[in-house]
Amino acid sequence: MKKLVVIKDVSKIYNPGENEVRALNHVSLTIGEREFVAIIGQSGSGKSTLMNMLGCLDTPTSGKYYLHGQDVSHMTDDEQSDIRNKEIGFIFQGFNLIQSLTALENVELPLIYRGVGKKERDRLANAALNSVGLEKRKTHKPNEMSGGQQQRVAIARAIAQAPPILLADEPTGNLDSASSKEIMKIIKRLYSEGRTVIIITHDPGIAQQAKRIITISDGMIKSDIINPDYKED
Amino acid sequence: MGTVKEYLKSAINQMKHNGYRTFMTMLGIIIGIAAVITVVSLGKGMTDYVNGEINGIVGNYGYVVIDSSKTTELFTPDDIRLLEESVSDLKGVSPYFDETTARAKGPRGTYQADVIGGTEAVELAVSSKVYKGQYFTRQMVETGQKVCIMMKNDAKHLFGTEECLGNVVEITIAGKTAEYTVIGLREDINSEMINTFAGDMDYYATIETPYTAFASDFGYDIDKLNMFLIFADQDVLQKKVKECAKVLENAHGLRGANALWSYSMADMSEEINTVLGGASTFLIWVAVISLVVGGIGIMNIMLVSVTERTREIGIRKSIGARTGAITAQFLSEAAVLTLSGGVIGIIVGIGLSYIVCSLLHFNLIITPGSVLGATFISVGIGLGFGIYPARKAAKMKPIDALRV
Numbered sequence: 001m002k003k004l005v006v007i008k009d010v011s012k013i014y015n016p017g018e019n020e021v022r023a024l025n026h027v028s029l030t031i032g033e034r035e036f037v038a039i040i041g042q043s044g045s046g047k048s049t050l051m052n053m054l055g056c057l058d059t060p061t062s063g064k065y066y067l068h069g070q071d072v073s074h075m076t077d078d079e080q081s082d083i084r085n086k087e088i089g090f091i092f093q094g095f096n097l098i099q100s101l102t103a104l105e106n107v108e109l110p111l112i113y114r115g116v117g118k119k120e121r122d123r124l125a126n127a128a129l130n131s132v133g134l135e136k137r138k139t140h141k142p143n144e145m146s147g148g149q150q151q152r153v154a155i156a157r158a159i160a161q162a163p164p165i166l167l168a169d170e171p172t173g174n175l176d177s178a179s180s181k182e183i184m185k186i187i188k189r190l191y192s193e194g195r196t197v198i199i200i201t202h203d204p205g206i207a208q209q210a211k212r213i214i215t216i217s218d219g220m221i222k223s224d225i226i227n228p229d230y231k232e233d
Numbered sequence: 234m235g236t237v238k239e240y241l242k243s244a245i246n247q248m249k250h251n252g253y254r255t256f257m258t259m260l261g262i263i264i265g266i267a268a269v270i271t272v273v274s275l276g277k278g279m280t281d282y283v284n285g286e287i288n289g290i291v292g293n294y295g296y297v298v299i300d301s302s303k304t305t306e307l308f309t310p311d312d313i314r315l316l317e318e319s320v321s322d323l324k325g326v327s328p329y330f331d332e333t334t335a336r337a338k339g340p341r342g343t344y345q346a347d348v349i350g351g352t353e354a355v356e357l358a359v360s361s362k363v364y365k366g367q368y369f370t371r372q373m374v375e376t377g378q379k380v381c382i383m384m385k386n387d388a389k390h391l392f393g394t395e396e397c398l399g400n401v402v403e404i405t406i407a408g409k410t411a412e413y414t415v416i417g418l419r420e421d422i423n424s425e426m427i428n429t430f431a432g433d434m435d436y437y438a439t440i441e442t443p444y445t446a447f448a449s450d451f452g453y454d455i456d457k458l459n460m461f462l463i464f465a466d467q468d469v470l471q472k473k474v475k476e477c478a479k480v481l482e483n484a485h486g487l488r489g490a491n492a493l494w495s496y497s498m499a500d501m502s503e504e505i506n507t508v509l510g511g512a513s514t515f516l517i518w519v520a521v522i523s524l525v526v527g528g529i530g531i532m533n534i535m536l537v538s539v540t541e542r543t544r545e546i547g548i549r550k551s552i553g554a555r556t557g558a559i560t561a562q563f564l565s566e567a568a569v570l571t572l573s574g575g576v577i578g579i580i581v582g583i584g585l586s587y588i589v590c591s592l593l594h595f596n597l598i599i600t601p602g603s604v605l606g607a608t609f610i611s612v613g614i615g616l617g618f619g620i621y622p623a624r625k626a627a628k629m630k631p632i633d634a635l636r637v
Binding site: 110112113 | 549
């Protein structure tokens, strides 16, 4: 198994000085290609900081982060933007769609930033929306769709430019149980199609559906197990 | 490029989304651009109008005058021939006698008169045409015939009719009286400037005569002339008047004596243009200040927009937008905003110019330069004042922006 994510001795300290908060405390972690990982922790455990670190949205105070063998822990803003664009598909709890754009336009955005031409962009965005079952919602704006549909648009956006990693932050946190099930089903399918999926959650019910479960607490990894109850759908 | 199109589309979406606010923001730019266009067009119209009026009243001529305090030399009729032979492209040369305190007597009464003595070239001195009869010829000048030209209005006063050709008018200057036969009538000078400035003055007749007859009847010596009028096309007038002055200087041995003084209407037009130009420049600065105020309005609203859309910026950055992409997006929004304001401003400005110019009876002159200039200025304001908000947006950290 190839190593995709290698985190070595990473710490993140907010407000350095007297009132400093150690959100991550010397964390080391390796995730290989085609893994399905859940990172579970209570709020304040440092899981969001870890997610930001993994997603190249934040830089560590100390330690190293290698993504695809490349040191991404101390890059410029623009380099980080490019890495996020190429390597990572984000699925957020609050969907984070742009309200003024249609579903299709939202899905096209990362492709625009990558410089993909109009025709190819259309093709990829349409394929991504089709694969999450939104053939009929392409011209709808986010506020014309249900939460589950919005999250599916967000997933389509995350997979449109075919990044190796899907990073999902509480993907079902804002959804009812029926929609949750649907979203998890899609996420599992994406994993089975060959992507690396990392889910950050506080919900053991969600974490139980992953193949590998990493528990984090007080900015440190408490356990890292292969889920004995994992079952392929 | 596809991305630019995407920014413009997003910018237009954004404007539509905030229609009322967009309009209020653009208002500053609209007023500024409209003011610039109107002021420029008004300035041009005014210059055009004043020049036209000046040419209408005083014609396209210049003069060369001898300064009697520096020399005793005077011009003679031979000098007229000399100038005609040695200076090309002249439309005519004439001595100039002008007696403004004359009296003219016709069958219908006696009136104050301005009696002018000159050559046939004086026909060109005013823009109003000889519509009846003819102007006196060179031959009439050389043979000293007692003929004259007057205005249509003068004929009505003196004879009670325009049908007065061949009739005689009695001219009296300083106790000397002579009879002149009317051989031509000019159209009245219908100048608003004259009517405005001279409206309250008493009526007086304007009578033109051959200078030879004028001089012998009223006691002047035609071999002692102190000035010449020089007629030439407006665009070469200034040059020709100088050339004539030089020829006369040489002929009378006055080189270096600085005894000749020359002046052309072109000089006067330049002076007037300088004054009018100064006035326009001042007004343009006032308009520019309103543009700057408009630009600051744009900057403020863009800052508000950046704050409101922090989350959007965070989303865009998280999915891979570079700093430059966000900057470009907000800059194109500011540019589209000001450009639309500019276009509306141009339309309003042209409309306003039209109304003002037609109220003042000016010609409507909208130069492509002022329209293009206004367009570039408005886009420039968008880019200039948009840069700070755009950089502010682009520099946001995605996690901070997403946390909102």
